[in-house]
Amino acid sequence: MNGRQETAERSDHKVMRAARILAAAEEILRANNGELEMSQVAEKANVSVGLAYHYFGSKSGMLSAIIDAFYDRYNAVVNQYIDPDIQWGVREKDRLKAAVEFLYNDPMAPVILGKMAQTRQVAAVESARHEEMIEMAIRNIGSGIKRGDIGSHIDPAIAGAAITGAIRSGIMHAMGMRPRPDPAKLTHQIWGVIAGALEIER
Template sequence: MVNDEGKRAMAVQDRTSERTDRKLLRAAKILAAAEAILREGDGALEMSQVAGKAGVSVGLAYHYFGSKAGMLGAIIDAFYDRYNHVTNQYIDPDIPWRIRERQRLMAAVEFLYNDPMAPVILGKMARTSQVAAVESARHEEMIEMAIRNIASGIRRGDIGDHIDPAIAGAAITGAIRGGIMHAMAMQPRPDPAKLTHQIWGMIAGALDIER
């Protein structure tokens, strides 16, 4: 049986949890409004626009994100977290490296084709000075992951040890990004399987492995 003190503690805990939930919902609402503005516009926004679309005060928007740069950083981080979840998904390590990584590439292409923020983050927003540093830092993370992945392929014997993982990782990451972004701007867009096939051909050539 719970005594009065225990009941009071539980009540305080419940109120704290409710406040936290409300804060998370407000923050999500504000970010959703910001993303909508970015998609509809040229990749730029003002806090007053976001507050108006979200139905909150400008002060509250600043309270949650500190600044416009903080809000844009949160949007970029959320996008790359989704992207990394896809590109770092578990794939049976016993599958030959080239087959496994082609599957991973296909997943990345499908993600970027389907995520509504992809053309904004990698296109419109990449041209704005406010977010260049944040976006560049997350892109560097992608390069580091590519370097580790190629090094793993070399250790497995699936890639020749004459390949420099650092050079190959940076070149391939940039080429994948550029190729997918160009394809996304085309009308109509190339079929994802066809695009994956073409990009994989470039990767196989760069790594000197069987296509």
């Protein structure tokens, strides 16, 4: 085995060990309603506490990695490619449906959007990601206006910010309800708000 192969194997081993530590941390967060201690994570992942700190620097660093990974998964869903030739309203309703289904099914969504939403780590990451979502909404609405699917009197910046906030608030509230609303019904209701704001057919 040459030096390059050995380096690659060591790198792969580090990646897998870091992933195992994060998986253990996520499991503890889900079981403890968003709370964890580094000692718990180390024990669960079968590593030393020092190694957990080595990989993530601090408890805050570990939580930030978990939160970033969650939003990366979420963004991959809401930013997925959808045929641009499909009517704007149909395309974006499909995107909303996918977002609702993701948040209903991702095991970390109730934790990160629940109690952890009040923490500094989540607030910092979510603030940046929320701005990204607003920018995406503005571009999407702008494309709908150019295609003639949305009236030119609609301001994409105002509508994009308002709609993004409405989606976030509606989904977060629904996820806290017991029982949760049916995802198809939730998608339909939120889409009604979007369609009303953009003055398009539901």
